[in-house]
Amino acid sequence: MSRIRERHYRIVMPGGENRPKKPICAVMLGDLHNRVFGEGNSQLVEIIRKQYPDLIFSVGDLTVCHAGQEVNPDIGLALLKRLACDCPVYCVNGNHEYRAKQYPKVYGGVYQKITAELHKGGITLLENARVPVEVNGARLMIHGLEIPEKYYKRFGSAYMPAEEIRALIGEPDEERYNILLAHNPVFFESYALWGANLTLSGHLHGGLVRLPFIGGVISPQVKLFPRYAQGMFEKYRHKMVVTAGLGSHSLALRVNNPPEIVVLEIV
Numbered sequence: 001m002s003r004i005r006e007r008h009y010r011i012v013m014p015g016g017e018n019r020p021k022k023p024i025c026a027v028m029l030g031d032l033h034n035r036v037f038g039e040g041n042s043q044l045v046e047i048i049r050k051q052y053p054d055l056i057f058s059v060g061d062l063t064v065c066h067a068g069q070e071v072n073p074d075i076g077l078a079l080l081k082r083l084a085c086d087c088p089v090y091c092v093n094g095n096h097e098y099r100a101k102q103y104p105k106v107y108g109g110v111y112q113k114i115t116a117e118l119h120k121g122g123i124t125l126l127e128n129a130r131v132p133v134e135v136n137g138a139r140l141m142i143h144g145l146e147i148p149e150k151y152y153k154r155f156g157s158a159y160m161p162a163e164e165i166r167a168l169i170g171e172p173d174e175e176r177y178n179i180l181l182a183h184n185p186v187f188f189e190s191y192a193l194w195g196a197n198l199t200l201s202g203h204l205h206g207g208l209v210r211l212p213f214i215g216g217v218i219s220p221q222v223k224l225f226p227r228y229a230q231g232m233f234e235k236y237r238h239k240m241v242v243t244a245g246l247g248s249h250s251l252a253l254r255v256n257n258p259p260e261i262v263v264l265e266i267v
Helices: 039-049 074-083 095-102 110-120 162-169 185-194
Strands: 005-011 024-029 055-058 089-091 129-135 138-145 177-182 198-201 231-235 238-242 260-266
Touching: 005 238, 024 039, 039 074, 039 260, 074 089, 074 110, 089 138, 095 110, 138 162, 162 185, 177 185, 185 198, 185 231, 185 238
Parallel strands: 005 260, 024 055, 055 089, 138 177, 177 198, 198 238
Antiparallel strands: 024 260, 129 138, 231 238
């Protein structure tokens, strides 16, 4: 059974009345890709519960969607539904769920099952949408960005401008701390220019193979040494945290790159 790493980050909110009265604990997970840690993902659930989170964020790719293969979203759905029994869960689609959504005939309508089960489990799915949240005295706005398929193409170099983000999800809320769930971290500059105080991402699987002093080697889009493979980054005083994720799919390779959850302490 693989050991799951807990990677901790401390996020300091700007001053003012909007600051939390006590620290907020948020757990982020991403890129499960149907992986199981213990029976019914009991090992993963227990590690997350021990953090006593106020919020849980899932940043996409719970399952695997490839044309010609049967899609089984049950593992990821069961995990989020178990976690939602303890605290609120907010999620966004990754490129695999987005693919199932765009091509319902190819994937047998599996996306309708995903959305129905998430709703039944009391889980908030943000499809180019936002939801206000108040926790520990802090006023947050959680946004979920649906990234179009063209931004996931292999060998691609498309640039997503901040104006396109604005067209998809509107303006950030100036009265709240804006958290953006965006599966692909490559466009961090645009997320920061749009106004995300904190962006949470995954997708790059930590660069698959991690080398000392260098970091991730290759991205799912076949880019060498991806800049935002894993870790915390800052641009224009805005932050982004990227998880190396929990699973893998087509190229099932993780070297010096254990599965992980991210624990955020927001103060």
